[in-house]
Amino acid sequence: xxxxxxxxxxxxxxxxxxxxxxxxxxxxxxxxxxxxxxxxxxxxxxxxxxxxxxxxxxxxxxxxxxxxxxxxxxxxxxxxxxxxxxxxxxxxxxxxxxxxxxxxxxxxxxxxxxxxxxxxxxxxxxxxxxxxxxxxxxxxxxxxxxxxxxxxxxxxxxxxxxxxxxxxxxxxxxxxxxxxxxxxxxxxxxxxxxxxxxxxxxxxxxxxxxxxxxxxxxxxxxxxxxxxxxxxxxxxxxxxxxxxxxxxxxxxxxxxxxxxxxxxxxxxxxxxxxxxxxxxxxxxxxxxxxxxxxxxxxxxxxxxxxxxxxxxxxxxxxxxxxxxxxxxxxxxxxxxxxxxxxxxxxxxxxxxxxxxxxxxxxxxxxxxxxxxxxx
Amino acid sequence: xxxxxxxxxxxxxxxxxxxxxxxxxxxxxxxxxxxxxxxxxxxxxxxxxxxxxxxxxxxxxxxxxxxxxxxxxxxxxxxxxxxxxxxxxxxxxxxxxxxxxxxxxxxxxxxxxxxxxxxxxxxxxxxxxxxxxxxxxxxxxxxxxxxxxxxxxxxxxxxxxxxxxxxxxxxxxxxxxxxxxxxxxxxxxxxxxxxxxxxxxxxxxxxxxxxxxxxxxxxxxxxxxxxxxxxxxxxxxxxxxxxxxxxxxxxxxxxxxxxxxxxxxxxxxxxxxxxxxxxxxxxxxxxxxxxxxxxxxxxxxxxxxxxxxxxxxxxxxxxxxxxxxxxxxxxxxxxxxxxxxxxxxxxxxxxxxxxxxxxxxxxxxxxxxxxxxxxxxxxxxxxxxxxxxxxxxxxxxxxxxxxxxxxxxxxxxxxxxxxxxxxxxxxxxxxxxxxxxxxxxxxxxxxxxxxxxxxxxxxxxxxxxxxxxxxxxxxxxxxxxxxxxxxxxxxxxxxxxxxxxxxxxxxxxxxxxxxxxxxxxxxxxxxxxx
Numbered sequence: 001x002x003x004x005x006x007x008x009x010x011x012x013x014x015x016x017x018x019x020x021x022x023x024x025x026x027x028x029x030x031x032x033x034x035x036x037x038x039x040x041x042x043x044x045x046x047x048x049x050x051x052x053x054x055x056x057x058x059x060x061x062x063x064x065x066x067x068x069x070x071x072x073x074x075x076x077x078x079x080x081x082x083x084x085x086x087x088x089x090x091x092x093x094x095x096x097x098x099x100x101x102x103x104x105x106x107x108x109x110x111x112x113x114x115x116x117x118x119x120x121x122x123x124x125x126x127x128x129x130x131x132x133x134x135x136x137x138x139x140x141x142x143x144x145x146x147x148x149x150x151x152x153x154x155x156x157x158x159x160x161x162x163x164x165x166x167x168x169x170x171x172x173x174x175x176x177x178x179x180x181x182x183x184x185x186x187x188x189x190x191x192x193x194x195x196x197x198x199x200x201x202x203x204x205x206x207x208x209x210x211x212x213x214x215x216x217x218x219x220x221x222x223x224x225x226x227x228x229x230x231x232x233x234x235x236x237x238x239x240x241x242x243x244x245x246x247x248x249x250x251x252x253x254x255x256x257x258x259x260x261x262x263x264x265x266x267x268x269x270x271x272x273x274x275x276x277x278x279x280x281x282x283x284x285x286x287x288x289x290x291x292x293x294x295x296x297x298x299x300x301x302x303x304x305x306x307x308x309x310x311x312x313x314x315x316x317x318x319x320x321x322x323x324x325x326x327x328x329x330x331x332x333x334x335x336x337x338x339x340x341x342x343x344x345x346x347x348x349x350x351x352x353x354x355x356x357x358x359x360x361x362x363x364x365x366x367x368x369x370x371x372x373x374x375x
Numbered sequence: 376x377x378x379x380x381x382x383x384x385x386x387x388x389x390x391x392x393x394x395x396x397x398x399x400x401x402x403x404x405x406x407x408x409x410x411x412x413x414x415x416x417x418x419x420x421x422x423x424x425x426x427x428x429x430x431x432x433x434x435x436x437x438x439x440x441x442x443x444x445x446x447x448x449x450x451x452x453x454x455x456x457x458x459x460x461x462x463x464x465x466x467x468x469x470x471x472x473x474x475x476x477x478x479x480x481x482x483x484x485x486x487x488x489x490x491x492x493x494x495x496x497x498x499x500x501x502x503x504x505x506x507x508x509x510x511x512x513x514x515x516x517x518x519x520x521x522x523x524x525x526x527x528x529x530x531x532x533x534x535x536x537x538x539x540x541x542x543x544x545x546x547x548x549x550x551x552x553x554x555x556x557x558x559x560x561x562x563x564x565x566x567x568x569x570x571x572x573x574x575x576x577x578x579x580x581x582x583x584x585x586x587x588x589x590x591x592x593x594x595x596x597x598x599x600x601x602x603x604x605x606x607x608x609x610x611x612x613x614x615x616x617x618x619x620x621x622x623x624x625x626x627x628x629x630x631x632x633x634x635x636x637x638x639x640x641x642x643x644x645x646x647x648x649x650x651x652x653x654x655x656x657x658x659x660x661x662x663x664x665x666x667x668x669x670x671x672x673x674x675x676x677x678x679x680x681x682x683x684x685x686x687x688x689x690x691x692x693x694x695x696x697x698x699x700x701x702x703x704x705x706x707x708x709x710x711x712x713x714x715x716x717x718x719x720x721x722x723x724x725x726x727x728x729x730x731x732x733x734x735x736x737x738x739x740x741x742x743x744x745x746x747x748x749x750x751x752x753x754x755x756x757x758x759x760x761x762x763x764x765x766x767x768x769x770x771x772x773x774x775x776x777x778x779x780x781x782x783x784x785x786x787x788x789x790x791x792x793x794x795x796x797x798x799x800x801x802x803x804x805x806x807x808x809x810x811x812x813x814x815x816x817x818x819x820x821x822x823x824x825x826x827x828x829x830x831x832x833x834x835x836x837x838x839x840x841x842x843x844x845x846x847x848x849x850x851x852x853x854x855x856x857x858x859x860x861x862x863x864x865x866x867x868x869x870x871x872x873x874x875x876x877x878x879x880x881x882x883x884x885x886x887x888x889x890x891x892x893x894x895x896x897x898x899x900x901x902x903x904x905x
Contacts, residue, residue, distance in 0.1 A: 027838060028822030030758055038758075045755045052745035059716060060738060066719040067734070071726075072656070078723040082658040091713045092706055099702045102752065107695060109754040114691045129531075154834060156440040164439060165836045189527040190621060192686060192761060196827045201757045203687045205622060206526065207615025210688035229686075229761040229829045231520045233527060234446045237832030301447060302515050304533055333531055 031196040034220040034245075038199035040109045048102055055098075113199075116211045119181030121174065127184075127191030127204035127228070128335060130235035130292060134172045137183070141258040144340040145170045146288050147238045151296070154238075165237070166225040169288075171244035175251035177218040184210045188335060189233060195226030195243050203230055216245045233333075234301075235292045269343040269367040275351070278364060282352025285345045290353075293333065298357040304333065309357035318363060321350055322373045343370040394895065402497075405489035407474045408893060410496050412792075414471025415785070417499060419861070421463030422778075424507070426854050428456040433816075433850040436843050441834055449833035450518035451510065457521025458539075461639065462546045463503050465773065468781045469642040470495075470553045473581045476788060477557060479886035479893065480575045482566025482902045487559040488552075495552035502545035509535035520831060522632070525613035525624040529605045536606065540599045547592045554588035557581055566885070568904035572666070575884055576659065579666050580645030583673045587634045587641075590677075594631040598624065622687050629680035637676045640740075640772060641669060643780025644711060647733045649884075650787050651715050654730035655722030656881035661714040668707035668714075675704050685756045694753050701751035705744070712741055727879070728802030732783035735775055735810050743771030746821065761831075764824030770817045774853075775810075782809075782860070789867055790874035794892030797867040805863060808856030815849025 032042045070076040122137040128144075135142035148169045152158040161167070174180050184193050186204040194201040198214040226241035246254065287296070293305040298314075300307030308314045313321050325346050328336035337346060350365040394400040394409065401413060432452050435443045444452070474492065478485055486492050509516040514533035517523065528536060561582050565574070574582075601624075604610040611617025613624045652659045659665065681689060681697040689697075715737050724730070746768040750759050759765060790796050819842040824830075828839045835843065874891040885904070889897050 027826055028819075028842070030755075030825045031827060041754050041758055044752060045749065045758070048749050048752055048755065052748060056741065056745060059712060059741065063716045063719060063734075063737065066716070066722065067724060070655075070720065070722050070724055072723045073725070076721075076723045078655065078657040079721040080657070081721075082660050082718075083662070083664075084660075087713075087717070088661055088664045088710065092710060095706050095709045099705060103699060103702060106698065106752045106754055110694060110698070111691065113754060113757070114694075154441055156442065160439060160837060163836075165834060189531050190524055194761075194829070196758060199758055201686050201760060205615075205687065207619075207621065208688060227827070227829050227832075231450070231524070231527065231831040233531060234450065234518075236450075237446065237829070237834050302513060302533065304514060 033197040033199050034216055034224070035198045035214050036217075037109070037113055037214070038197060040105075040112070041199050044105055044109055047105070051098060051102065113212075116181050116213045118179060119213060120178035121180045122183060123172070123174070123180060124183045124185070124209075125172075125193050125204065127186040127188070127193065127232065127239075128340070129188050129233050129333060130228075130239040131289075131340070132172070132193070132228075132239065132241060133187075133340065136255065139255055139259075140262075141255055142339075143170050143258070145172060145241070147240060149238075151287065151291075163225070166227075166240050166242070168240055168242045171223070171242045173244045173246055173251060173254050174214075174216065175248040176216045176221055176245050177248055179213060179215045182212045182214070184212065188333070190230050191228050191232045191239070192230035193226070193241065194229040195224050195241055197224040197226075198243070201229055218247070221245050221247060238292075265342050265344070269371060271367075273344070273347070273366060275364050278348040278351040279355060281345065282348035282350070283356070285341065285349040286352055286356075289337065289341065290349065298353065298359070308353050309359060311359075314353045314359050315361055318350075318354075318365065319373075321354070322346075322365065322370060325350060326370070326373055338374065343367040343374075346370045403493070405485070405493050406895065407478050407486045407489070407492065408792075408895065410486075410492050411471045411474030411476075413496055414467045414474060417496070418464045418466075418468035418471060419864075421459050421467070421503065422857065423861075425456050425459035425464055426857065428452045428459070430850060430854050432456065433847040435833055436835070437847040438844065439835055439837055439840050444833075446833045447515065447518065450520075450831070451516040453831055454517045454520050454523075455506070455510070458506065458517070459503070460773070461521060461635070462543075463499075465639045465777050465781070466550060467499060469581070469584070469639075470550075472577075472642065472646070472781065472784050472788075473553075473557055475792065476784075476886060477560060477578055477581060478564070479791075479889065479897060480578050480884055481561065481564060481569050482885050482898050482904065483560060483564035484896065484898050484901075486556050487564055488556045491552050492556055495549045495556065498545050498549040502542045502549065505538050505545075506542040509538050522628060523602075524628075525602060525605070525621050526615075529602050529613055532606070537603070540603050543599045544596055547596045550588050551592045554585035554592075557585040558589070561585075566898070566901040566904050572663065573904060575645075576648035576662070576665055577642070577645035580641045580648070580669055583669050584638050584641045587638050587673055587676065591631045591634040591638075594627060595635075598627040598631065601627070622684075625684050625687060626681065629683045630677075632683065633680040634673075634676040636769075636772070637672060639777045640780075641673070643736065643740075643777045644669065646780045646784040646787070647715065647736050650729050650733040650783055651718050651737075653787070653879050653881045653883070654727060654733075655719050655724050657718060657722035658883075659714070660717035660720075661710070664710055665714055668710040671707040672704060675700065675707070679704065682751060682753075682756075685753050686760050698751060698753040702748065705748050705751075708744055712737060712744075725880075727786075727799065728797070728806055729783045729787035731803065731806045731810075732779045732786065735806070736779045736783060739771055739775030739779070739813070743768055743776055746771065759824065761829055762824035763820040763828045763830055766830050767817050767820035767824055770820070774817065775813050779809075779813075785864075787879075788886070789864075790878045791886060791889075791891050791893055793868050793871075794874055795867050795871035796874050797863055797871065801859065801863045801866075805856055805859045808859065809853060812849050812851075812853025812856055816846050816853055817849070819843075819845045819849075 030042055030045050124135040124137055126133040131144050131146045133144050145168045148167045149165050153160045184202045184204045186206045191204040193204055200212045200214055202210045202212045222245055224243040228239045294300055294308050298308035326338045328334050344367045347365045347367045347370050354361045354363050395403055512535055514535045516535055517539045519528040601612040605612050611619035613619050613621050648659055679701045682701040750756055823839050823842040828835055876891050877887045
């Protein structure tokens with residue numbers, strides 16, 4: 001009987017000892033990640049975790065031993081001892097030693113994380129309410145990245161996709177085997193750019209440019225998903241990050257495609273657009289960029305975000321309407337969309353806003369009007 | 376709460392100084408017991424309001440997708456839940472316990488500044504009334520999180536932020552006055568022979584807490600005033616576009632905020648240090664080291680604030696300093712836990728409800744301490760920061776920590792206040808439901824945070840669904856079991872087995888030498904402490 005209990009107990013202890021490897025694959029533990037830094041953070045995390053577990057076992061062990069053995073119902077008589085200087089010194093000294101043992105690897109990991117020198121690629125990341133902007137410095141490539149999960153999925157009107165709330169319209173593409181430096185800032189409130197697999201989390205703060213870096217080893221190409229980690233307003237939960245790691249060659253090809261795409265876009269703006277084309281595109285642009293604040297029916301939200309349905313700007317003042325999209329409205333949450341939307345998109349969304357929800361002006365803004373207004 | 380009346384006043388010559396009749400008794404009272412009672416009922420009310428908000432949040436998070444509320448209202452709920460629990464539930468409850476017990480424990484007839492005592496209580500209902508009323512305005516309640524980081528709380532805030540700022544000022548005034556009153560009482564009104572190093576630990580921990588309050592509440596007032604200036608008077612303290620610095624906000628806020636978290640836990644340390652010796656029937660182990668450990672924790676609380684800001688982009692040297700300083704806190708905190716365990720060791724323990732809550736406090740607070748140590752490791756914090764791991768951590772130290780400490784104290788002193796024993800079976804039922812509920816709610820949050828779920832989001836990716844569903848179930852168990860507590864309290868006030876003066880077999884201290892229920896006036900003649 002006794003030996004069986006003992007056997008069971010030792011198998012539990014063995015199980016606990018072998019858990020670390022199992023824990024790494026379990027859904028409830030920290031991401032091990034793919035970079036050297038993320039892996040040393042993971043090791044550090046597990047080290048501290050096990051130290052805490054064993055301290056807990058020792059302390060709670062004594063406590064529960066007392067609870068079971070030294071209870072009045074078992075006839076325990078209280079001792080009178082109530083102090084011991086040597087014990088106090090001992091249990092001050094031992095934790096101090098353990099803490100120093102933790103601090104050494106923590107310090108070296110932190111020093112490594114702070115070394116942003118000698119980067120091969122510089123990417124400037126700007127947080128906006130509620131999207132990320134990426135600029136590849138010196139490459140003439142830059143774009144905005146928006147959540148691509150649909151409202152229908154969020155409001156349970158359709159089945160949720162596999163990457164629900166973790167998918168975007170444009171991935172931030174990076175090369176493997178090269179040191180990437182991220183320069184992180186914000187255009188409005190504080191955000192935080194976080195991708196667990198590369199253990200980069202840095203606050204995006206207006207007026208600051210924070211630095212961080214990652215080196216994804218060759219062979220680890222793939223998609224790495226992250227999120228905004230700092231409360232940044234209503235859509236804080238809806239501005240994910242998708243990092244796409246490709247080989248250095250594929251990266252160069254991708255950069256070329258981006259530049260070519262930009263030229264094509266500019267050319268397209270000079271073409272002809274029908275009212276219906278602009279309305280269709282405008283509805284899409286509206287849902288992606290405007291609906292979060294101004295409401296899906298242009299009804300606005302609270303006293304902070306004005307309604308567009310029936311708004312004087314959206315009905316009368318075309319020049320003012322174009323101006324507010326290009327320049328934003330200082331002192332409010334209305335940002336400039338000049339950089340994040342193409343001229344065609346701005347024209348489309350203005351056309352849409354002037355003709356949707358009872359704003360039946362019949363007026364159409366053309367891309368050429370946007371180009372002229374920007375001059 | 377108390378049914379003590381003037382008729383129980385044994386000082387017949389000024390018996391007509393008993394309480395006024397009806398509602399005016401509570402409005403005009405300067406009696407520390409009345410004011411303590413009002414503080415406790417006020418904080419209990421706030422616990423239910425803040426708790427209801429938490430349940431709304433948890434209901435929305437039960438499944439992925441938006442079901443119950445919109446993201447905007449979700450942010451209002453998390454913000455108000457935090458503000459109400461911190462400033463409305465936990466802090467006033469400790470002040471209530473101090474009002475009741477500090478004079479009884481040091482042999483004083485009342486608090487030193489009774490009129491100020493009345494005022495510092497009566498400010499609170501107005502402060503929270505104002506904060507709560509913003510929920511019903513057009514702009515909605517504050518929605519920028521209880522840490523209200525600028526510029527989300529300034530340039531981008533709803534107009535209700537001004538009411539919030541005024542409310543915080545009023546709460547701050549109340550807290551500072553309460554703290555001054557406690558300091559003055561402890562320094563001046565101790566009975567002859569009650570030297571500082573003979574004071575019960577609850578008095579000691581509150582004494583240290585009161586200094587923390589006086590030191591940091593003005594800092595909070597300062598930071599909200601700077602916000603007010605930025606919003607209404609054209610300054611740019613926190614506005615980068617005007618040459619200001621959003622990170623300055625965080626430094627000032629956390630210089631208040633970190634001592635604040637110890638303000639919410641030190642008095643609980645004191646309560647637990649009263650209860651464990653009583654039910655272990657053995658003196659507290661290492662009394663002097665407990666006092667020194669508490670003082671060290673209070674000192675360290677002033678030099679660790681930036682560990683809340685490891686990801687803002689501080690220089691490496693600052694990160695290292697704040698990491699090392701934060702790790703140091705583990706040492707005095709460990710000393711306290713070791714002392715409690717040594718008090719139990721070779722004692723003669725019984726497990727009445729206050730003891731159960733105190734034991735749960737020791738275990739679960741220590742778990743919160745462990746996750747705190749993990750968070751102190753700066754490199755790892757880059758993965759933990761702003762995730763549910765942090766939510767799990769601070770709820771472990773605040774719910775089974777601070778709140779269990781308060782509940783343990785209420786059970787422990789309830790017979791002294793009401794003259795009646797509470798129903799032990801019901802108390803134990805309340806304990807076990809709370810214990811199960813709290814762990815089912817907050818333990819899965821560790822996992823979901825490590826797995827990568829950020830905090831303060833109204834909707835989440837599919838891999839987090841299971842843990843969230845479990846946490847929601849736990850939250851309802853925990854929330855509903857507090858109704859049991861309410862029922863038990865009312866029942867005990869209305870009657871029950873009469874309590875002896877000493878109440879508990881192993882109880883020691885001046886508060887157990889007076890009759891149960893405690894008469895309206897006590898220690899008109901100071902006792903002599905050997």
